Amino acid sequence: MISFRSLSERAISSHDQVARALGMEILAGKHLVGSNLPNEADLLARFQISRTVLREVLKTLSAKGLLAAKARVGTRVTHPVHWNLFDAEVLSWKVAIGLDDDFRRDMAEIRRLIEPRAAALAAERRAEDAIAAIRTALDRMRIVDQEAVRFAQADLDFHLAIGAASGNLLMRSIASVIETALAASFSPIAPREHPELHAETVAKHEAILDAIVAGDAAAASAAMLGVINDAAPRNEGGAGQHGTTQ
The missing domain is CATH 1.10.10.10 (Winged helix-like DNA-binding domain superfamily/Winged helix DNA-binding domain)
Incomplete structure (x- = not known):
């Protein structure tokens, strides 16, 4: 007990x-x-x-x-x-006891359904204040000399900002719960300790922002899907390739 x-x-x-x-x-x-x-x-x-x-x-x-x-x-x-696993408290309890491979797979599948569409909607709507929030989070991700937890928070804020930029309140709410759980369950990287991985991660997130700014919904969706697949369990069973949160 x-x-x-x-x-x-x-x-x-x-x-x-x-x-x-x-x-x-x-x-x-x-x-x-x-x-x-x-x-x-x-x-x-x-x-x-x-x-x-x-x-x-x-x-x-x-x-x-x-x-x-x-x-x-x-x-x-x-x-x-x-069980209402979209309840923020229930999901936080699940994270606290540890996520098994099946649950990580389930989360990856939900992300593939929600986040690429959120990125596409953000590109279609291109709200200036929403884009500014995404850009601010990305700028924080770019900082090399920072602790892993700060990089992870910037990464989280980037994805939360895209959920908000979708303009869909329901999508924003679901994405918020999922992203927060992910941030708590993954081991983030320290940029200065993994410079190549840091640069690659930032570049892939930058591609999402660039597509949103260009109003290219298809490219934004594809770029987001690529980021999700990088973080997802390999073969839907096992740890992700990287220690990034997203």
Whole structure:
């Protein structure tokens, strides 16, 4: 079982931390699909919380699709098909316990569906402020003398800016969740330690921006797909070729 105290030094009555602890355990398979959670008395003793807090936690997890409560049956763990993995908290919990190859493959497939189209829409709409945000992120990516985490954040901001530049609020929202999860799950590169890879990564992102500025939707889509394929698991099973986040 995941230790509650190992997750946070905050008060043990925290609703968010109890939800996180149980949510991560469900995602990790500690509570089997179709099985009941430990009874109320055990959960109260474990987390040292009130019944009111526990009931709110269970409501939260039920709203995210992880649990289902039925009279005379109890609170059961639902099948993964019901889990809302586009919920930012659920996805953050999944990242925290570690992404397996199948989940990385699934994420790559979703990226191929969403991000090339977002880049194409950005090229079609060419909003000046949106392009400026993309360019600013790319300029930050170009900096050689920076830590890996700063490069990764600039990379993330580049992709988030393209999601925003699509002008589609739903696409922007989905892309934001996916990109944030990716940034948390990949090991970024330090530009000064990998100069050739850094230059190659920046050039491929620059090609996306150039196509957007030129209003070439097809080229923007193709350039984005190339970046995604570089970061995707090889043969849909295994780590990506590079340590870049995108």
